Amino acid sequence: MTADEALALVETVLDGKRLNDVQELIFRQCWEGRQSYKEIAQIYSYDDEYIKYIAGKLWKLLSKAFDDNVKRNNLKSVVNGYLRRHQVNSQRNQLMGINLTGADLSGSILCFANNLNGANSSPANLDNAINPDKTESNLGDEKIEDEKGNNEGIESQSEELIYYWNDLRFHSQEQVKIAEALDRTNTLFFPNSKARLTTPAGRQNQEPDFLIFHQGKWGILEIWHPDTEKDETRDRVFASHGISIIHYCDANRCTEEPDRIVREFLDILSQG
Numbered sequence: 001m002t003a004d005e006a007l008a009l010v011e012t013v014l015d016g017k018r019l020n021d022v023q024e025l026i027f028r029q030c031w032e033g034r035q036s037y038k039e040i041a042q043i044y045s046y047d048d049e050y051i052k053y054i055a056g057k058l059w060k061l062l063s064k065a066f067d068d069n070v071k072r073n074n075l076k077s078v079v080n081g082y083l084r085r086h087q088v089n090s091q092r093n094q095l096m097g098i099n100l101t102g103a104d105l106s107g108s109i110l111c112f113a114n115n116l117n118g119a120n121s122s123p124a125n126l127d128n129a130i131n132p133d134k135t136e137s138n139l140g141d142e143k144i145e146d147e148k149g150n151n152e153g154i155e156s157q158s159e160e161l162i163y164y165w166n167d168l169r170f171h172s173q174e175q176v177k178i179a180e181a182l183d184r185t186n187t188l189f190f191p192n193s194k195a196r197l198t199t200p201a202g203r204q205n206q207e208p209d210f211l212i213f214h215q216g217k218w219g220i221l222e223i224w225h226p227d228t229e230k231d232e233t234r235d236r237v238f239a240s241h242g243i244s245i246i247h248y249c250d251a252n253r254c255t256e257e258p259d260r261i262v263r264e265f266l267d268i269l270s271q272g
Contacts, residue, residue, distance in 0.1 A: 003031045004216045005188045006079055013065045013082070023058045026051065030072045037072075174223050174254035175209060181258035185266065188213040199237050206234050208246075212269065219245035219269040221261075223254050245269055 007027060011018055019027060029040045037055060041048035055072065062070040068078045163170040166183075168191055170176050175191065182189045190211040197206050210221040220243060224230065235246045247268060249261045 001076075001079070001186070001188060002215070003028045005213055006031055006076075008213060008216065009079060009083075010062065010065075014061075019058070022046075022051075022054050026055050026058055027075075030055075030075050172223070172251070174251045177254050177258040178210060178221065178223065178249075178262065181262040182210070182212065184259065185262060187262075187266065195238075197237050197241070200233065206237070208238070211243075212265070214266050214269045217245070217269050218243050219247065219265065221265050222246065222248045223251050224248040225251045 007019070007024065010027070018024075025044060026037075026040060029043075034040060034043075037052045038048045040046070041051040059070045059072065062075075062078075066078055066082050068081065070078050161171075163173060163176050165176045165179055168179065170179065170191060179189070179191055192207055192209065193211050194205045194207045195211075197204060199206070208220040209223050212219050212221055220235075220238060222230075230248055238244075238246060245268060247265050249265070253261055
């Protein structure tokens with residue numbers, strides 16, 4: 001997880017409240033491994049006692065928000081622990097509410113869940129997008145494990161194939177390829193996550209293939225098949241909430257060159 005992604009999570013936990021410039025500076029430096037207050041003060045021409053004082057108030061603020069004792073040397077473990085505790089349990093339809101105010105989404109709150117048409121399976125959780133090497137969980141007799149022991153598999157559910165990868169479920173092999181490529185870039189992403197939105201037809205669930213956060217920005221990556229039409233109405237709804245970067249990639253390319261597609265999308269997202 002990058003410092004930008006961690007800061008976005010902090011703003012979510014703080015109900016959209018942003019850290020001030022000095023607090024953010026300290027957070028970034030400690031997140032990236034520079035944990036000496038004196039060193040931070042020297043680099044940015046601050047008094048080291050002032051940096052120490054602001055840092056103390058910052059850790060106190062975060063300790064209360066994360067309900068854990070936050071210090072400069074355990075910052076990453078507390079944030080990752082928070083993500084593990086707040087897993088998305090699609091089997092029980094527990095929705096994870098993420099306040100995206102800090103991501104310039106005009107104060108909207110979208111609820112996401114990795115819920116693929118009510119298919120029965122083991123819980124999918126956000127931690128798998130952060131810690132892909134987690135040991136596999138039991139997905140039932142119908143799961144097929146590969147030779148490497150990864151929890152990948154295929155299950156038939158109401159005439160639809162469900163593909164498993166790292167306790168997450170996907171509609172197609174192309175989606176799995178993109179998920180693997182995103183994972184290799186250490187990018188924060190939500191696959192097949194339902195969002196509750198107001199559309200011209202009223203309140204509806206919408207399910208983008210991938211909701212991706214990169215360098216402080218949110219974007220949607222869709223896999224496009226020749227026999228399907230782009231949902232421009234839905235895209236305009238997402239754009240009205242601040243997610244204006246929506247990129248469609250050809251399904252064949254997703255299979256043949258997923259890493260290149262992901263790199264191209266992240267470049268578009270970082271420049272958008």
